[in-house]
Structure formats: structure tokens, C-alpha cells
Amino acid sequence: MSFVNAAFHAVPSVQSLPAYESSVDLARELRGEIDIRLDLRHAGIRQVTLRYELLGDAGLPVVLVAGGISAHRHVVASATFPENGWANALAQPGRALDPAHRRLLAIDYVGADGKLDVPLETADQADAIVQLLDALGIARLHAFVGYSYGALVGLQLAARHPDRLRRLVAVSGAHRAHPYASAWRALQRKAVALGQLQCADAQGLSLARQFAMLSYRTPEEFDERFDAAPEIINGRVRCAAEDYLDAAGAQYVARTPVNAYLRLSESIDLHRLDPARVGVPTTVVAVEGDRLVPLADSVALVEGLNAPGASGRGQLRVLRSPYGHDAFLKETDRIDNILVAALRDADRNENGVSA
Amino acid sequence: MSFVNAAFHAVPSVQSLPAYESSVDLARELRGEIDIRLDLRHAGIRQVTLRYELLGDAGLPVVLVAGGISAHRHVVASATFPENGWANALAQPGRALDPAHRRLLAIDYVGADGKLDVPLETADQADAIVQLLDALGIARLHAFVGYSYGALVGLQLAARHPDRLRRLVAVSGAHRAHPYASAWRALQRKAVALGQLQCADAQGLSLARQFAMLSYRTPEEFDERFDAAPEIINGRVRCAAEDYLDAAGAQYVARTPVNAYLRLSESIDLHRLDPARVGVPTTVVAVEGDRLVPLADSVALVEGLNAPGASGRGQLRVLRSPYGHDAFLKETDRIDNILVAALRDADRNENGVSA
Structure with a gap:
């Protein structure tokens, strides 16, 4: 180089x-x-x-x-x-x-x-x-x-x-992206695409980030933090973790270009190398x-x-x-x-x- | 009754x-x-x-x-x-x-x-x-x-x-919905809502189902079935599991009214009972x-x-x-x-x- x-x-x-x-x-x-x-x-x-x-x-x-x-x-x-x-x-x-x-x-x-x-x-x-x-x-x-x-x-x-x-x-x-994790990320990218379909890029990216948050954290943590019963608001069930996830999504959208998210997410899934090459x-x-x-x-x-x-x-x-x-x-x-x-x-x- | x-x-x-x-x-x-x-x-x-x-x-x-x-x-x-x-x-x-x-x-x-x-x-x-x-x-x-x-x-x-x-x-x-699982379902319902924003109900429901599929299965199974490297198609990364997930989503959409999915999914999250009451x-x-x-x-x-x-x-x-x-x-x-x-x-x- x-x-x-x-x-x-x-x-x-x-x-x-x-x-x-x-x-x-x-x-x-x-x-x-x-x-x-x-x-x-x-x-x-x-x-x-x-x-x-x-x-x-x-x-x-x-x-x-x-x-x-x-x-x-x-x-x-x-x-x-x-x-x-x-x-x-x-x-x-x-x-x-x-x-x-x-x-x-x-x-x-x-x-x-x-x-x-x-x-x-x-x-x-x-x-x-x-x-x-x-x-x-x-x-x-x-x-x-x-x-x-x-x-x-x-x-x-x-x-x-x-x-x-x-x-x-x-x-x-x-040394590789795990196929299950790749599938999870692929669906997040589809959430972005679904948002883009209707000029709702921010909603799509927010939803992708919220799904990603689930992959970054664990059931143990959610059990400790979000054990409250769901509420019914305007006729819809709203779970205890939703406020937290909405905030995480909004925070991410505010600082992340959609393309940056998509291309770096893809990049994880393209990652493969032979550990024996690590020098x-x-x-x-x-x-x-x-x-x-x-x-x-x-x-x-x-x-x-x-x-x-x-x-x-x-x-x-x-x-x-x-x-x-x-x-x-x-x-x-x-x-x-x-x-x-x-x-x-x-x-x-x-x-x-x-x- | x-x-x-x-x-x-x-x-x-x-x-x-x-x-x-x-x-x-x-x-x-x-x-x-x-x-x-x-x-x-x-x-x-x-x-x-x-x-x-x-x-x-x-x-x-x-x-x-x-x-x-x-x-x-x-x-x-x-x-x-x-x-x-x-x-x-x-x-x-x-x-x-x-x-x-x-x-x-x-x-x-x-x-x-x-x-x-x-x-x-x-x-x-x-x-x-x-x-x-x-x-x-x-x-x-x-x-x-x-x-x-x-x-x-x-x-x-x-x-x-x-x-x-x-x-x-x-x-x-x-006896209860686990808070992490509830969060996962809540985000699936948001995928439906994102689709409904502009009459893409089928896409939203399909995406929700695909995320649900991940929750129904395990990394072990995905590793066995979808270990192939991703492809780049039309400039986008496409992971090995995506064909399977797309098909699962389409199959579900063909037989499931959106409201049925939403209300039964919510119903899981509303579920709570005292095991001592089970008679x-x-x-x-x-x-x-x-x-x-x-x-x-x-x-x-x-x-x-x-x-x-x-x-x-x-x-x-x-x-x-x-x-x-x-x-x-x-x-x-x-x-x-x-x-x-x-x-x-x-x-x-x-x-x-x-x-």
C-alpha cells in the first residue's frame, strides 16, 4: 500500500x-x-x-x-x-x-x-x-x-x-460471521429497506437498530430491567422494554447515515479469514x-x-x-x-x- | 360461562x-x-x-x-x-x-x-x-x-x-412471557406497523415472521444449514439464510391476516399467571x-x-x-x-x- x-x-x-x-x-x-x-x-x-x-x-x-x-x-x-x-x-x-x-x-x-x-x-x-x-x-x-x-x-x-x-x-x-448472526443482520437491513420503500428511512433504521440491540444484550439483562407487565395504550399492547428500545433507535438514527449502517453491517457478514493466517x-x-x-x-x-x-x-x-x-x-x-x-x-x- | x-x-x-x-x-x-x-x-x-x-x-x-x-x-x-x-x-x-x-x-x-x-x-x-x-x-x-x-x-x-x-x-x-421475548415480539409488531405506514402490509408481516423464525430456531441449526459465504447481488450483500427466510415470510403472509398475527402476538405478551393456581x-x-x-x-x-x-x-x-x-x-x-x-x-x- x-x-x-x-x-x-x-x-x-x-x-x-x-x-x-x-x-x-x-x-x-x-x-x-x-x-x-x-x-x-x-x-x-x-x-x-x-x-x-x-x-x-x-x-x-x-x-x-x-x-x-x-x-x-x-x-x-x-x-x-x-x-x-x-x-x-x-x-x-x-x-x-x-x-x-x-x-x-x-x-x-x-x-x-x-x-x-x-x-x-x-x-x-x-x-x-x-x-x-x-x-x-x-x-x-x-x-x-x-x-x-x-x-x-x-x-x-x-x-x-x-x-x-x-x-x-x-x-x-x-474469524467468521456466524450464519445465525448474519441472518439477524440481514433482517435488520430489510427493515431499513422496508422503511426506504416508503420514505420512512428513519423509522426503518430505528427499527433495525432496535433489533440489533436485542442481539447485543441478553435475556438476563432484559429480565432485570423490563419485568413490568405490558400496558395497553390506544388499544395496542406496549411492552416494558419498548421505551428503552425506541430511545436507542432514535439516538442511533440521529448520528448514523443509513448507508453507513447498511454497508458496515454487510461488511460483518462478508468477514471470513483463516485463523492460521493471523501472524x-x-x-x-x-x-x-x-x-x-x-x-x-x-x-x-x-x-x-x-x-x-x-x-x-x-x-x-x-x-x-x-x-x-x-x-x-x-x-x-x-x-x-x-x-x-x-x-x-x-x-x-x-x-x-x-x- | x-x-x-x-x-x-x-x-x-x-x-x-x-x-x-x-x-x-x-x-x-x-x-x-x-x-x-x-x-x-x-x-x-x-x-x-x-x-x-x-x-x-x-x-x-x-x-x-x-x-x-x-x-x-x-x-x-x-x-x-x-x-x-x-x-x-x-x-x-x-x-x-x-x-x-x-x-x-x-x-x-x-x-x-x-x-x-x-x-x-x-x-x-x-x-x-x-x-x-x-x-x-x-x-x-x-x-x-x-x-x-x-x-x-x-x-x-x-x-x-x-x-x-x-x-x-x-x-x-x-407462566409468563419473558421480557426479552416480549421485546422481540414487540419489534416484530413494529415491523408490521412500518409496513402499514404505506400499504406494504405484506412486506411488514413477512419481515415480522422472518424475525420470529429466528426466535423459533437456533444458531446451531443455522450453522448447519446456512454456512455458505454470502453473495453480492446487485451491489448488496445477500446472506445464505435469506432465501429460506423470504420463503418462510411469504408462506406466512399467504395464510395469515395481519390482525390475527398482531393480536395473537400481543396475547402472548399479556400472558401472566400464578403457577400455584394451576389445578x-x-x-x-x-x-x-x-x-x-x-x-x-x-x-x-x-x-x-x-x-x-x-x-x-x-x-x-x-x-x-x-x-x-x-x-x-x-x-x-x-x-x-x-x-x-x-x-x-x-x-x-x-x-x-x-x-
């Missing part, structure tokens, strides 16, 4: 292309974007804008943190960007992702702005990240911590560009009760990493959580413990550079 | 109101309907037509077989009504529900014709069944075998009218992997049946099946074994009448 065509726009004002992380005094809290030419598997070469955020002093080990399809480049609140990030709790002082000790890099996924209405692959995301690392002068990530879609992208990065990361932590994501040490984190990624798939992934001839080696950590697929965002202490251990291993392997 | 207002239309020609089953020579294969006045919990007194089918010689022990919201009065193929029934495999010669040894009674649920656009309760269904039993001169059912919605109706019958059945077999249904011996059958009725709820139901002061007593049978909620329709041998044992117990308790 070349970055000859990369145009670089950093906010706040950073005038020059940064070189290798340890030698340039970049702003500690930086939001920027680069224009890249990306060779998409299903749509040929396209010019896309890749938006990123960097937080933490130059010279610290760089950890790329990548979340689900609705995550973005803003991981945690900072002085310059004070709104809460999508993984705010995990990047607090004393945590594994403490920006005082790690330099956190995150992106808006390719397609997240809704401007690219073509099929996207997780491999496309990984290739885009390599161009960003080149542009930022980051030879190799200290670690890639990926959750959900981010785990899929991390696996592709580790398979296609193993020299660009020392270690992968793949949470709630495996770096990998910690796979599975959540028992995850309704999208069954434990069996996480086990198969780790077994594939450790297979004779496999280029990586892996370990499996299993959580049981009432938050299911969303445990990464909710089980702060337990996820942090796992990240602490995984990043400590990465530190040890770095031969002299430690956090 | 009185049946003073019951009008009786039997097909084929049965001219007179039948009296008690053992003393009247009814046709062996009978499809009929009665008009009843039903005091609905949420809509007051309504005249409704209750359609039923009876199969098996008069004098045999009568077993009412009640299925899910899309089941109906036609349980099994017969000479007069040769199309396959919804529980065809379970009512074959040698099975527990062999019409040579049991007289099978089944109904179209109240609301199934789509003409009653009001909230319906499982208790309303139970009360309607009592009127039917009165009209048919059936003092007491030998057993009530209910699956899914039928289990809920059976529990209500056993709680409200324990003198009208000797034994209940409640498969894949409990007859009950076999609860739970399926591990049922995504609508968690095993914990079946356990709570049985514990409630056996509680001090409870009027019924219960036993729990647990299956593990890749068919999840639909195991009743798929695991013929295993379900039949359970029914054989449960109905044998009913025979023993009947003091002299045996099948």
Missing part, C-alpha cells in the same frame, strides 16, 4: 506530516483526517477520507482501539475533546488504556460517513489503517485492541500486515451469552491460531456477562484486567520499550 | 347438537364451528365464531391439541381432510396422539380469522374452549397438550377451569436452547406448581434440541416419548377409562 496520494488535514493545527511517533512532538490530543486511495475488494480504487484521533504523548506505545460499527475515533474524553468517548470507562487513569501510558489511536471506519455506498470488507478497513499508520509514521502498533467489528478488522490487519502490530486483542469477534500473538476474549459470537467460534479461532503451521499463537479468555456482546462496553473492571495482562505481554515482547 | 347463545354449524352435515361424547355417534372426522358470546377481558362481550376439528371415534378419551399462534384446528391429515396438519408427525399410528386411540380436538384460536381487532388474552382463549367443550358435551378433557401459545392457553384453562381437564402437558410455554397434574416440557422460553422460567413454573398450597403438581422434562422453540414440531420421537408417559399417567388417574 502506498500513501503517495494521501492528503493530510490535522485538527487542531498541525502543519506538517508527522514522522515516526517517538521523534515528533505532535499535539497530545489530535484529531485529523487523511485522504487516501483505497483499493476496495468490491468496488475498485476509491478516494476516501480517513478520520482519526490520537491521544497521549508522542513516544508512548501506540495502541489502536477499534470498536463496533457504531463506534468512532473518539475513544475517551480529553481536554481538547471533552465529550465522552465510546470506550470512556476503559481509558481512565490507572486502566490498561490510560492515555498517560499509552498513545491511543482510533478511527472512523471507512464508510462511516455514509458517502461510500458499495460493499466494504474488513480487509479494506485493515488496508486503510496501514495507510494511516504510514501517514502518521507509526511503523508498528504496540497493540491493536478490537471489539466486535474492531476485532474483525484487527484479525484482518494481523493476517494481512502482521509486521504492523505486536499484539492483537480481539474481543467479541471471530501475531493474539488474545481472544469471548463472552458466554454473546448472542452474535458463540463461544464455539471463539474456541475455533484460538485453536486455528495455535494450529501447526499457524503464524500466530493465541490465548482465550472467557467472561460470562449479562451484557452479552456489549460486555466490552459494560464490564469495565473485568475487561480492563484482561487488557492489562495482554498489554503487559506486549510490553515484554517489545525488548526494551515498556509502558 | 353459559352457552345459551351458542349457534352450532358442523361440517360435514351433523344436524343436532352432540351430547356427551361417549353416547353420541358423531362423525369420526368432523370440522365444525360455533358462535359464542365471549366476555373478553379488554373488549367486553363479543360474538365470535369458534372453529374446531374433531378426529377419532366418539368414546375415545378426548385430547385437545393446541399449537403456536400460527397453528390451527387441523392437527393431522385424515380421510376427510387429507392435507397435512400442523402436528402431522405426532398424530401417526403408534404415537401418543394416534387418532385410533385418542379423540383429537383442536381449534382455530379466537382472533385467528383476523376479524377481532382488540387485545386478546390467553384467559379469553381458555374461556372460549370451555364453551366449546360445553357445546360438544365434553365434560372433561382426558388431557390438554399445548405447545408454545397452546401451552399458555392450557395453563389458563387449568388455572380457571381445572375441572375441565385431567392433565396438562405444557411444551415450550411458561391439575402438569408435565412441563422445556427445551434447552429455546430462545423465547428460558429454562429458568420452566423451572420456576414447575416449582410454583409444586409449592405448598398449590392446587396442581408438576414435573419437568428437559430436551436439548437444535430446533429450539420449534422442537415440538421437529423432535417427533422425543416429544412422543414424553407425551406417551404423560398420557399414560392421565390414563391411570382416570379410574377405569383407559386408552
